[in-house]
Structure formats: C-alpha cells, structure tokens
Amino acid sequence: MIDFKNEIAKIIYSDELGLDIEEIKNMVEVPTDSSMGDYAFPCFRLAKVMRKAPPLIAKSIVLRISEDELFSEVKQVNAYVNMFVNKKVFVKDVIEEVIEDGKNFGKSNIGEGKSVIVEYSSPNIAKPFHIGHIRSTVIGNSLYKIYEAIGYNVIRINHLGDYGTQFGKMIVAYRHWGNEEDVKASPIQTLLEYYTKFHIEVESNPKLDDEARETFTKLENREEEELKLWKWFRDESLKEFYRVYKMLDIEFDSLDGESFYSDRMPRFLKELKDRGLMVDSQGAQIVDLEEYGMNPALITKSDGSTLYVTRDIAAAVYRKETYDFEKNIYVVASQQNLHFKQWMKVLELLGYDWVKDCVHVPFGLVSLEEGTMSTRHGRVVFLEDVLNRAIEKTKDVIKEKDTNADDIEETAKMVGIGAVIFQELSNGRIKDYVFSWDKVLNFDGETGPYVQYNHARAASLMRKAGEEVVNKAEGKEIEYDYLTSESAYNLAKEIYRLPEVVKEAAYKYEPSIVTRQIVNIAQAFNRFYRDEYILVDNEKEKIAKMALVIASKTALNNGLGLLGIKAPEKM
C-alpha cells in the first residue's frame, strides 16, 4: 500500500531543514477532525531552523505538493499544511492490496531472520488456574501472534512455577496427610488442600518448616523419592492446565520452568564471586544494589539453596545462548517490577550487555469485588468457569435470537471465549481492574461479539451475493467509481491502518492497540452497511461494493486472529 506519510516526507524534505526523511515522516500527523484533511503537517518546529513564520512555511510547502494523483486538495491553514488524499486512488490501493494479501494482510517482514522469545502464562504448579492468570496468558499469546505477523521467529515459553521451597512443603504435607487416590481424582484441588493444611499446622508445629526446607534441599540434590513425587505433582497439574490452554487454543514451544534451570546455577555463583559482586550478609549471599537505589538481590539463602533471582539469571543466559534472541520478552505482573530490575542489573554488572534486550512487559492487578484474590480464603474465580459461563451465555443468546448459526456448540465456543479474550485485551495492560461477571458476559457495544458479528454479517453478504460476484470482486474486476462515498472511504481508511497498528502494538508490547483498531474497522463497516445497500441489481456496482465487504471481512478476521480470537462465518 502507498505509505502516504513517507510520500509526504519525501516531498517536504530538503537539506536546509536539518532533518532526515524519517524525522519528517514522524511529524506528519492525522488530524483529529477529518474535515481538516487526511494528513496534516504542522510547521511550528521548522520555524526555528528556517527563521520564518510557521504559516509562511506552510504556504511554501503547499506550493511544492501538487494536487496530483495522490492528493485531491492541499491547503494551508495557519501553521498547518492540510492534505486530502485522492479518494479513488486510495480506495483502489487499499482494496487491491487486501485482496491480494488475503490472510497475510497486516503482516510485514521487519523481523525476518530474527528471533524473539515471549515468556507468558507461567502458572504455579499445584495451584489453581484462576482469572488472574488470564492476563499473562492472553497478552503473551497475542504478542506471540503480533511478532510472528511482523516476521519474527517467535519462541513461546511457559516458565512454569515448578520449583522452590513450596514443593518441599507440598511433599511434606503429602507424606503426612495425603493419599494417592485423592490426588489422582482432583489433583490441583487436593494438592492445594495439602498446602493449606501445611500452613495451618506449621503454626503449632514450627518443625514442619525445617522439614520442608530439608525436603526441598533433597529435591535440589535430585534424590529419587522427592524427585518422583515432584514429577508426579507436576504432570497432574499440567493435565489440568492444558484443559484451559486447549479451550483458549494456546500452545507453547517450551515448558522449561524454574526447575529446568535448577542445575545451571553454580556457574553464576562462581561468576558473581569472581567479580567480587557476591557479599555475605546474615548468612545469605547477596549482591548489593544500594548505589542503584535498589534493595540487595538475594542470590542464595543461608541454607545454601537458591532463589528465583538466581534462576531468572540462569534462564536469561540460557535463552541467549540457545536462541540468540533479538528480544526476550517477559509478560509478568507489575508486582514483580523490582525483581526484574534487580536481576537485570545483576546481569549488567556481570557484563552481559545483551540484557538491554530483555524486556519486562508488566500488567496490572485483577481483583474481585470482595478484595484481592486469595485461594486460601476461597476468594477466587477459576478461569475455566469464566470460559464455560461465557459459552453458556452465548448459547442462550443464539437460541433467543434464533440466528442462522450452523453448529451451536462450536459457534458458542468461538464467541464466548472470544468475548473473554477480547475483553481482556481491550484496555491498556498496565491498568488494574476488578473482575465482574456482568462485564465479562456483556456482548453489547465495543466487545468481541460485536466485531465477530460484523465479520459474520460480511460473510453473510458474500453468501447472498453468490460465487460469481465474489469471484469477480476477488479477481479485481472493480469499478472504483462506485466506491466514492464518505462511508466507503472512511472504511477503507480504517482498514488501511491495520498494518501500521500491528507494528505499533509490537513496538509497545500492547495488544489493545490492535483491539481498538478492529473496533474502528467494525464501526466503519457498520456505517457503510447502513448508508449503502450492497446487493444492488447493477452488477458492476454490486461487485465493487462486494470488494470492500471482502476487504473488511479479511481485515476483521486477521485482526481477531492477532488477538487469538476466531472469526465465525455465522453466529
């Protein structure tokens, strides 16, 4: 597609400005009010260099941009150069590109030949998969799709919380009060009960804590009995996690969690010592970070066992050496901001300069109306329940509306689960939010079902138009004179933006930017649908309009795909 900002920058560019084309391109903006133009160039910043009043500069620029093929009108308004693009050229350019690219529309090859790692989901073994986990899981999955779309080879890592003192406690609890059948029947629930019981019992019997630490040390030393139990707990938990991953259609390339790095740590302990970074403090080994305004990083406990700072250091180095990433992205809650700053600083002090390519992508807290989530106090909403209820709700809606959905079961899954994912990805990640059933089960307004609905409606139009018309539209036998209306043009404009929005989302690690754009496309499609009757008798007009319908459907489908949401043909 024509890169209008770039075209404008090329025209405006001249040596005396002291700016390169890329800088000028970044100055080109889209006016908030489209009646002022499709693109605008503010001249304030040039005033200093050129020693001329901004409006005069604007005037001189206007003279250099001819009203030719690309622009139908260029005018100066105060310090701005306002440009209106040639609608016919623009609509043609967009439609032909989308039809040609099809499923690849929105993609680019910026990342070709390069790898990024996305670490996401990372639940703790033997703990329930609850609504709090949806954020990392769904944001990470979307970032994977977004980075893949801009050409990167993406490695998806589920950094399981499968190690640490907690497993010492779990094993101790199992030995005291557990039995095999209960665990097999309902692994996570049972293991959680043991874990909770441990915390109650330890109040009156502090020796249990010592026992747990010893047990964990045995696990670290890979003693057979402990290792066997640990592996069993892990496998049973994973089975339950995968039920949810399957519903969400999410996969991973690696499940190497914390345990995987357990035997890779001595190397770093040595490096830290050799560099004189390791300090003894109250029996523990620390790296002092006071001069960087941080608390010390705890490397090993007084009993010699390691902590998660150490494991994250080992993990980062392992990943660099294994995958040679350009970027190593961690989708982890903002509560861990300090932790990430700490271990990254330690790596920097060790001289690993690539640590600058490790990015923590934080997100805000999910709480319940009753307060912050707490499995031990029963304040928890399971993700699986949320998905199931969304599916049930969708079934009710389908029955009530008596729609033309073919397979109710399948459609309800697409729409219900899509609604939950969409909701999660519609706000900026850093925002905290309070989980609400009303909100997650609301399908009106700027929601997943709304976007899917418009996609289904476009599909419906294609079915009604018939194969012949669709084929001609896809064969680009299009008379663009039929697509000159304001609503057709605005729709094309929103579709046009998708590829650049994908890049922005990648660069900012922010899927919600894509979410917002597909809402814009759906809204513009709706307006086009309202303003113009599409299945007209005039064959050529019908084909032209169908081409725009197809382009809209493609854009919606691809956009939803980047969020990890399916686009039903009927619903």
Added chain:
RNA sequence: GCACCUAUAGCUCAAUUGGAUAGAGUCGCGCACUACGAAUGCGAAGGUUUGGGGUUCGAGUCCCUAUAGGUGCACCA
C-alpha cells in the same frame, strides 16, 4: 518511611508520544426492524482532563508539588 504505577464524561476506557474544537463504549432519556443479520443503528444529554504552580508559539501529555488509590521493599515465587 522509600521506590514504582495509576488518576480524563455517572461508570469502563481512548486521545497518532508536545499540536487544531479532548473522543468512544456503557448507564439513563428519545427514536428506528415491510431491501442485504437489531449481538445493530440514529439523536440529544453528559468535561475546570484530581488540586496548585512551572516550562513554551502550544500541555490531558513534560517538570515541581499536594491529594487519592494500587503495588513492591532479605532468605516465598
């Protein structure tokens, strides 16, 4: 106490990174299903961008400060 994050319409959120008259959805109100899907559309209403200073041609956006909420701060992850 210190550090980081957040604060925009009744509610949930945007605002092209410092640009023109701050936009959507939702709630409530009033409309529209006898051409293509009402999970929809249209209209009106809704604002001292938390308060106060500052920086400059220009500030919701940057700086300072106050307030409110959240998160984190040594042997859990």
